[in-house]
Amino acid sequence: xxxxxxxxxxxxxxxxxxKISCKASGYxxxxxxxxxxxxxxxxxxxxxxWINAGIGNTKYSQNxxxxxxxxxxxxxxxxxxxxxxxxxxxxxxYYCARGQDxxxxxxxxxxxxxxxxxxx
Amino acid sequence: DIVMTQSxxxxxxxxxxxxxxxxxxxxxILSSSNNKNYLAWFQHKPGQSxxxxxxxxxxxxxxxPDRFSGSGSGTDFSLTITSLQAEDVAVYFCQQYYGxxxxxxxxxxLEIK
Numbered sequence: 001x002x003x004x005x006x007x008x009x010x011x012x013x014x015x016x017x018x019k020i021s022c023k024a025s026g027y028x029x030x031x032x033x034x035x036x037x038x039x040x041x042x043x044x045x046x047x048x049x050w051i052n053a054g055i056g057n058t059k060y061s062q063n064x065x066x067x068x069x070x071x072x073x074x075x076x077x078x079x080x081x082x083x084x085x086x087x088x089x090x091x092x093x094y095y096c097a098r099g100q101d102x103x104x105x106x107x108x109x110x111x112x113x114x115x116x117x118x119x120x
Numbered sequence: 121d122i123v124m125t126q127s128x129x130x131x132x133x134x135x136x137x138x139x140x141x142x143x144x145x146x147x148x149i150l151s152s153s154n155n156k157n158y159l160a161w162f163q164h165k166p167g168q169s170x171x172x173x174x175x176x177x178x179x180x181x182x183x184x185p186d187r188f189s190g191s192g193s194g195t196d197f198s199l200t201i202t203s204l205q206a207e208d209v210a211v212y213f214c215q216q217y218y219g220x221x222x223x224x225x226x227x228x229x230l231e232i233k
Binding site for chain 1: 223
């Protein structure tokens with residue numbers, strides 16, 4: 001069955017970077033896209049962007065442009081999200097979610113989430 | 121950005137009764153090219169990942185019980201759960217994928233009365 005397994009919780013200081021992994025299984029990795037979504041405490045979900053896991057092209061939300069980078073390792077069937085210049089407002093649960101196909105924006109499977117805490 | 125507004129913020133319904141959640145978009149999310157509404161509904165239970173229920177406003181995802189249904193078009197949408205079950209207690213949120221950044225509703229907390 002389709003599974004997305006994310007890396008564990010992180011605690012970072014302001015100004016640092018964080019890199020979260022999302023390992024896929026149960027489907028053909030390169031045939032789907034992966035989206036990243038976050039939810040800060042008490043806030044609604046916020047879409048960060050998308051990567052085509054096959055060819056690696058990306059689309060980033062303007063809210064994160066210049067601070068976020070998505071990459072993928074097809075041999076490791078893993079997608080990565082790196083967020084830099086962290087600030088306290090970046091404290092959130094970060095989810096990866098699979099699109100229904102390589103460029104779909106319909107999220108049919110989600111990872112369990114990774115809590116990132118930014119604190120001095 | 122398209123703003124998604126849900127109502128109510130919380131809802132308590134008796135077991136076996138109907139629950140209806142509304143979602144309004146600040147812009148039209150019906151495509152004139154394919155006549156599809158770019159709206160999805162999700163269920164999110166504590167400690168679990170969100171679960172896709174409905175997409176294209178009214179298409180039920182495989183495996184989702186038929187007591188869940190979606191309706192609406194343009195800017196006004198609703199999710200209806202007929203005959204509420206105990207396992208339906210969750211936060212429900214809508215999402216538009218029409219354009220600009222994908223955006224989400226603030227969520228509606230559904231409880232048992």
